[in-house]
C-alpha cells in the first residue's frame with residue numbers, strides 16, 4: 001500500500017558518499033508540508049541509503065545539509081539564490097551540486113514536491129548531481145473520487161470508500177492521509193472526495209465537520225479538498241421551494257452553506273458540478289443557462305478563492321437513433337459554444353477527453369478548441385471503466401499522451417490540447433486536469449498492482465505532459481519493483497502493448513469499446529450500443545457500420561473542429577484508420593489504408609489482440625522469484641483472467657459481426673454462435 005513510495009534499498013548505494021549528514025527544515029510547524037517534507041526525507045534516505053540523518057529546524061550546524069523550505073524562508077536564512085526568480089506557483093528548485101542539497105519550493109507544497117522528486121531520484125539510483133527548477137504545467141492538478149455517502153464507489157473496482165460510510169464521513173482518516181501522501185508525491189494539489197452524482201446530505205453540519213477532518217488529514221501534504229454538489233440541494237436538502245439559480249433565495253442559500261464549509265475548511269479547493277446530465281438536476285430545469293448555473297456557485301466560492309469545476313458532460317440520454325443527424329458527440333459543443341466568455345473567472349469547464357465517454361479510442365473533444373474565453377480542464381479516467389476495470393492490464397498513458405499532444409489547430413495556429421488546458425494557448429488564468437481515480441480500501445488502491453502505473457502516469461503528465469509514457473513507466477517500475485532488468489523489460493513490454501491489445505480485442509477502428517453499455521460496462525456486448533437513447537451508436541446493419549459524423553451527409557460533428565481538423569475528419573481518405581468508424585459509415589468491404597477490408601481487419605485485430613494478451617501470462621510467470629510472492633501471485637491471477645477474457649471478447653465480437661455481415665473470415669477462424 002506504499003505504492004511507489006517504498007524507499008527500498010538501492011543496490012550500489014554504499015558507493016554514494018556525497019550525502020549530507022543533516023536535514024534542515026525551514027519551517028517547524030508540524031502541519032506544514034515543509035515539515036512533512038523533512039520527515040519524508042529522513043524516512044526515505046534511511047530506507048534507500050540506510051543512513052539516519054539528523055533533523056534540525058531552521059539552523060544549519062552540520063557541515064553540509066539537505067535544506068528544505070520555501071524560497072522566502074531560504075532567502076531569510078541564507079540570502080538570495082539565482083533560481084528564485086524562475087519559480088512559479090507550486091514549483092521547486094532542486095540542487096544536489098553544491099555543499100548542501102537545496103530543495104526550495106515557491107510555496108510549502110512546492111518544497112514537498114521537491115523532496116519527493118529528490119527521493120525519487122535516489123530511489124532510482126539516479127545519483128549524478130543535478131540542479132534545476134521544475135514548475136507545473138498547469139495550476140489545477142486534481143483527482144476526482146466518485147465516492148457515495150453509503151460507502152460504495154461508483155465505478156470503483158478496489159473496495160469501499162475510505163471517506164464515507166452509512167451516510168457520514170468516517171472518523172478514521174488515516175487512509176485519507178496515506179492517499180494524500182501518494183498524491184503529493186505526484187504534485188497533485190486537489191481532490192474532490194464525493195461522487196459527481198452528488199448527495200446533498202454531505203452538506204449537513206455533521207458532515208461539514210467531517211469534510212474538515214479529511215481536509216485536516218490531507219493539508220500537511222498540500223492536497224486541498226473539494227466537493228461535488230447536487231444542484232437541487234436548496235430544495236431537496238435546504239427546504240426551499242426552488243433551486244432556480246437566478247432566485248435570490250437560492251443564491252443566498254448557496255452563499256450561506258459555502259461560508260459554513262469555508263469556516264471549517266478555509267483552504268477548500270472548491271466545487272465540482274455535474275448538472276443536467278444523466279438525470280441530474282441543473283439550471284435547464286428553469287430555462288436558465290449552464291453558465292447561470294455555474295456562476296451561482298462561482299459567486300458563492302469567490303470570496304473564499306474557491307474554484308468551480310463545471311462539467312461539460314451534458315447530454316440527452318434519450319435521443320432518437322432513427323434520425324441520422326442525431327449525435328450525442330455533438331452535445332458538449334452545442335450546449336457550451338454560446339456560453340463562451342459568460343462564465344465567471346473562477347469557473348473551469350471540465351471536459352472529458354473525448355466527445356462520448358472514456359472509450360478505448362476517441363478523438364479529442366472539439367470543445368477544447370471551441371472555448372476561447374473560458375478556462376478548461378481535461379477529465380481523464382485513471383480507473384479504466386470501459387477498459388477492463390483493472391481486471392485487465394491497460395496502461396493508459398499512451399492514450400492520454402495522444403490526446404494531450406493533439407494539435408486542434410484553432411485559428412490555424414498550434415493549439416495542442418495540453419497548451420489549451422494549461423491556459424497558455426488562449427491566455428486563461430486557470431486550467432489543468434482532473435483524473436477520476438476511485439481508489440478504495442483494497443490494499444492495492446486500484447485493484448491491480450500493475451494499474452498503479454496509471455495513477456503514477458496521470459500525475460506525471462499533469463505536472464509535465466512533455467514526458468514520454470515509456471519513460472514514466474520505467475521510473476514507476478524502478479520505484480515499485482526494483483532494478484532487475486528482466487522485471488523492467490517485462491513490465492514495460494506488457495504495459496506498452498496493453499492498450500493496443502485491448503483496442504484490438506474490444507472495439508477497433510474507432511467504433512468505441514463495444515462493451516456492455518447498459519449496465520456493467522464490462523465484457524463484450526456490441527448489441528447494447530444501438531437501439532437505445534444513449535447515443536453510443538455504431539449503426540451496424542447487414543452491410544455497413546460506423547457513425548457518419550461528416551458535415552456533408554452526417555451529424556456534422558466533424559464540422560465542430562477547427563477547419564484543418566474538420567477537413568481531415570470530413571474526408572474519408574484523410575481520416576486515420578483508427579478513427580474511421582467514429583467519423584464514417586462504410587460497407588464492411590470498405591478497404592482500409594492497409595488494404596484490408598473493414599470486416600477482415602475486425603477479425604484479424606481481434607485474434608491478434610487476444611493473442612497478445614495470452615503472451616502476458618508466460619511473460620509474467622517467467623518473473624517468479626524476482627518479485628515477492630504476494631504481488632507475483634496477485635498479478636498472475638489478473639493476467640490469467642485477462643488472457644481468458646480476451647478470448648471471450650475475441651469470439652463475441654468476431655461472431656457478432658460475422659453474423660451481421662455474413663462475410664467469412666479469410667482464415668476461417670470465425671464461426672456462428
Ligand code: GCW
Nearest residue numbers: 146154155196197274313357
Ligand atoms: O460513464 C458514465 C459512467 C457513470 C458516470 C458518468 C459521469 C458518475 O458510467 O457512472 O457517473 O459517466 O461521468 O458522470
